[in-house]
Amino acid sequence: SSTHERTRTGMSKTALKQDFLDNLFYIQGRFREVATPHDLYMAAAFTTRDRLLKRWVNSAQVFKTSHARTVCYLSAEYLLGPHLACNLVNLGITDTARQAGAELGLNFDAIVEEEEEPGLGNGGLGRLAACFMESLSTCQVPAIGYGIRYEFGIFDQAIEDGWQVEKTDNWLRNGNPWEIPRPKICFPVGYGGHTESYRDEHGQMRLRWQPAFMINGMAYDTPILGYGTENVNLLRLWKAEASESFNFQAFNTGDYYGAVYSKIEAETISKVLYPNDEPEIGKELRLKQQYFFVSCSMQDMIRLHLNTVGPLESFAEKFVVQLNDTHPALAVVELMRLLLDDHGLNWEQAWDITRHTFCYTNHTLLPEALETWSVALFERLLPRHLDLIYEINRRFLDEVRMRFLGDEARVWRMSLIAEGGERRVRMANLAVVGSQAVNGVAELHSALVKATLFKDFAELWPERFHNVTNGVTPRRFMVVANPRLSRLITQTCGHDAWIRDLERLRELETHQDDAGLHADWRAVKLAAKQDLATWMQQATGIHLDPASLFDVQAKRFHEYKRQHLNILHIIRCYQRIKQGESQNLVPRAFIFGGKAAPGYFMAKLMIKLINAVAEVVNNDPQVNGWMRVAFLPNFNVKNGQRLYPAADLSEQISLAGKEASGTGNMKFSMNGALTIGTLDGANVEIREAVGAENFFLFGLTAEAALQQQLTGYRPWEYYQSDIELKSDIDLINSGLFSHGDTQLFRPLTDNLVNHDPFMVLADYRAYLECQQTVSAAYQDPERWTRMSLLNVARIGRFSSDRAIREYAEHIWKVTPNPIEAA
Numbered sequence: 078s079s080t081h082e083r084t085r086t087g088m089s090k091t092a093l094k095q096d097f098l099d100n101l102f103y104i105q106g107r108f109r110e111v112a113t114p115h116d117l118y119m120a121a122a123f124t125t126r127d128r129l130l131k132r133w134v135n136s137a138q139v140f141k142t143s144h145a146r147t148v149c150y151l152s153a154e155y156l157l158g159p160h161l162a163c164n165l166v167n168l169g170i171t172d173t174a175r176q177a178g179a180e181l182g183l184n185f186d187a188i189v190e191e192e193e194e195p196g197l198g199n200g201g202l203g204r205l206a207a208c209f210m211e212s213l214s215t216c217q218v219p220a221i222g223y224g225i226r227y228e229f230g231i232f233d234q235a236i237e238d239g240w241q242v243e244k245t246d247n248w249l250r251n252g253n254p255w256e257i258p259r260p261k262i263c264f265p266v267g268y269g270g271h272t273e274s275y276r277d278e279h280g281q282m283r284l285r286w287q288p289a290f291m292i293n294g295m296a297y298d299t300p301i302l303g304y305g306t307e308n309v310n311l312l313r314l315w316k317a318e319a320s321e322s323f324n325f326q327a328f329n330t331g332d333y334y335g336a337v338y339s340k341i342e343a344e345t346i347s348k349v350l351y352p353n354d355e356p357e358i359g360k361e362l363r364l365k366q367q368y369f370f371v372s373c374s375m376q377d378m379i380r381l382h383l384n385t386v387g388p389l390e391s392f393a394e395k396f397v398v399q400l401n402d403t404h405p406a407l408a409v410v411e412l413m414r415l416l417l418d419d420h421g422l423n424w425e426q427a428w429d430i431t432r433h434t435f436c437y438t439n440h441t442l443l444p445e446a447l448e449t450w451s452v453a454l455f456e457r458l459l460p461r462h463l464d465l466i467y468e469i470n471r472r473f474l475d476e477v478r479m480r481f482l483g484d485e486a487r488v489w490r491m492s493l494i495a496e497g498g499e500r501r502v503r504m505a506n507l508a509v510v511g512s513q514a515v516n517g518v519a520e521l522h523s524a525l526v527k528a529t530l531f532k533d534f535a536e537l538w539p540e541r542f543h544n545v546t547n548g549v550t551p552r553r554f555m556v557v558a559n560p561r562l563s564r565l566i567t568q569t570c571g572h573d574a575w576i577r578d579l580e581r582l583r584e585l586e587t588h589q590d591d592a593g594l595h596a597d598w599r600a601v602k603l604a605a606k607q608d609l610a611t612w613m614q615q616a617t618g619i620h621l622d623p624a625s626l627f628d629v630q631a632k633r634f635h636e637y638k639r640q641h642l643n644i645l646h647i648i649r650c651y652q653r654i655k656q657g658e659s660q661n662l663v664p665r666a667f668i669f670g671g672k673a674a675p676g677y678f679m680a681k682l683m684i685k686l687i688n689a690v691a692e693v694v695n696n697d698p699q700v701n702g703w704m705r706v707a708f709l710p711n712f713n714v715k716n717g718q719r720l721y722p723a724a725d726l727s728e729q730i731s732l733a734g735k736e737a738s739g740t741g742n743m744k745f746s747m748n749g750a751l752t753i754g755t756l757d758g759a760n761v762e763i764r765e766a767v768g769a770e771n772f773f774l775f776g777l778t779a780e781a782a783l784q785q786q787l788t789g790y791r792p793w794e795y796y797q798s799d800i801e802l803k804s805d806i807d808l809i810n811s812g813l814f815s816h817g818d819t820q821l822f823r824p825l826t827d828n829l830v831n832h833d834p835f836m837v838l839a840d841y842r843a844y845l846e847c848q849q850t851v852s853a854a855y856q857d858p859e860r861w862t863r864m865s866l867l868n869v870a871r872i873g874r875f876s877s878d879r880a881i882r883e884y885a886e887h888i889w890k891v892t893p894n895p896i897e898a899a
């Protein structure tokens with residue numbers, strides 16, 4: 078009861094109301110009558126944060142004394158999305174907070190809507206890190222997430238004249254109530270300079286690095302609470318700052334303005350997130366960023382270890398470090414440097430610890446996406462690390478030579494340094510050599526990792542390779558994004574245990590033919606579509622009919638994801654309707670969302686084409702009863718949460734073998750969308766889980782695609798022989814969608830006809846035919862509803878809780894560490 082509750086931590090409605098008003102007054106300096114929507118949001122956020130902090134301090138105290146083995150997740154990206162609604166769900170006080178708000182005369186949804194999301198990631202890889210942090214806490218695994226506190230996250234996308242325009246994401250402008258600055262948790266990070274030898278106190282010759290300049294990394298901590306647990310883990314993001322002593326005294330005596338300039342220069346290191354699919358940009362600053370956060374994180378772990386456990390010999394028992402792609406792979410070298418140069422261990426000791434500390438996840442096989450750094454850049458920026466890489470490589474290649482006598486071609490392929498042409502450091506090889514476990518993110522992807530990218534390594538160390546299929550958190554993507562569906566599921570199952578144990582959704586199967594449930598299920602979907610239509614109308618002015626089939630493709634723009642295959646189908650529908658062949662169609666709303674890397678011309682042209690086709694289609698009264706095309710601007714976590722619940726059909730149409738996993742596919746399916754997809758990434762496993770009869774499959778297999786590429790793929794033959802395909806491409810070239818400009822989309826159409834690296838034309842016919850089976854299925858609402866219901870009932874495996882449990886058991890060897898309420 079409220080009278081016994083302490084202020085700031087009480088969970089009753091009375092306590093929430095009182096503390097909300099207190100926070101409004103003492104933190105925002107406002108009272109109800111003059112508070113802005115932002116003031117109200119801040120007061121709600123602080124009221125929620127207070128409850129988190131109590132659990133956090135409690136968790137920290139327990140972990141400190143229990144010496145629990147701790148997972149450190151190293152990721153250059155965390156695409157967190159808004160915190161408030163998810164934290165309320167995980168605290169279990171959403172309804173109480175809503176009532177408290179109502180009694181204060183506040184609009185709860187408007188307050189939640191006010192939050193500006195931290196978009197510190199590009200797409201799948203960054204969002205996966207965020208889902209994993211939430212599931213680590215839910216699964217009660219002690220963990221720290223380390224990353225960069227970018228001042229500007231992923232750009233905001235505006236659409237002007239159909240083109241993508243990038244706007245800076247100034248997410249910190251109004252303050253961030255979820256982070257706690259830790260000015261005293263601060264580490265020096267060096268760059269440049271040279272390596273020198275010296276004699277230590279025992280007369281031993283040793284090496285050390287004399288950097289040319291130093292900066293500091295300061296910690297900003299965000300608490301991450303699990304669902305229905307008392308466990309709170311830590312997300313620790315580093316901000317770059319000038320190191321005062323270095324710049325102001327040693328170098329810039331008397332040069333005040335020079336000192337200020339070097340301060341600005343230091344701070345640029347954590348200034349902005351880079352797009353991951355930009356061909357060649359800001360190379361040097363990106364390497365500086367990677368080293369910056371890796372160095373701070375490893376120093377922090379060593380500090381924690383010395384403060385709690387003690388001797389560094391046991392470092393790998395206390396910590397296991399997961400490398401989220403190769404962006405943090407320098408951590409392998411940095412830990413070696415710290416152990417050797419700063420803590421006096423010998424090579425064998427240091428390498429043994431290092432090798433047992435790291436694990437590495439690969440997220441893509443695309444050759445253009447594999448990170449390499451020129452040796453020259455490395456030498457200039459990180460000379461000591463380059464020396465260490467050479468020594469790691471020398472010892473490693475000796476091992477290869479011993480195993481495969483006389484196979485010098487293999488040695489070349491496996492070397493950490495690519496030779497011939499400009500010499501480059503291969504970060505993926507470094508990550509594999511420095512890790513005890515390597516994993517792909519879906520079964521197909523993990524198999525391809527072993528068979529192609531890391532074939533030589535899998536032959537040398539077969540036991541090192543694993544699969545852990547990705548997952549997503551049902552708290553954000555079901556409970557928060559789709560409260561209506563969540564309520565219906567809870568009602569139908571008679572419990573809400575599915576939220577923590579997603580396999581229990583299977584209990585819905587017993588109701589698969591329940592007509593009442595079917596009607597409710599359709600009503601829930603319709604309401605979500607109405608919400609999206611309302612939002613779309615005000616965001617774009619485009620009217621969507623909630624009765625039509627919502628056909629959605631939302632993901633980063635990339636040729637391999639084949640948004641242009643989807644556009645060709647739209648153009649085909651348009652032509653069929655114009656020609657009076659609408660008999661097999663159903664009314665559809667084609668909805669797109671996604672950002673293109675600012676320097677990726679072809680991806681930006683795809684966005685322009687969608688908007689160009691939309692303009693013609695949406696203004697043609699002859700087809701408007703049948704189709705609409707809409708581009709939802711600025712697809713991010715928040716907008717994703719509007720989109721997933723409203724989708725009937727989820728487009729997962731990448732060329733087989735190219736999408737490592739995909740996670741949007743899981744989010745759509747969890748919300749009752751059916752998938753049209755290729756046998757790529759996690760689609761394969763989703764189809765197995767939900768049943769082939771509840772999944773619209775089309776297209777080449779990864780094997781067939783590879784085979785056809787090897788024997789010579791000739792896209793123009795498809796173009797010449799399929800008259801509908803030819804007419805769709807010709808219609809683009811006719812200028813119909815570009816006010817008569819016949820050249821605008823030429824780079825795209827020429828590429829398709831002449832090169833088509835992702836085999837759009839090879840899969841065109843199969844895709845159209847599959848879309849016809851979709852339309853037919855949609856015309857039978859009972860059947861469609863049953864399929865939708867079975868998708869949800871059988872999607873439990875794709876919870877990120879399951880993924881985290883697999884990492885914990887097979888890769889990290891950690892066990893849950895439940896925290897008791899304080």
Ligand code: 26M
Nearest residue numbers: 201202353354440441446518736737738739740
């Ligand atoms: C780089 C340069 C030019 C073109 C493309 C790239 C590029 C492509 C992919 C760079 C990085 C890429 O991968 C990073 C990434 O985000 N991978 C995604 O990781 C998700 C989580 O595991 C998976 O679900 C996605 O399938 C995978 O694409």
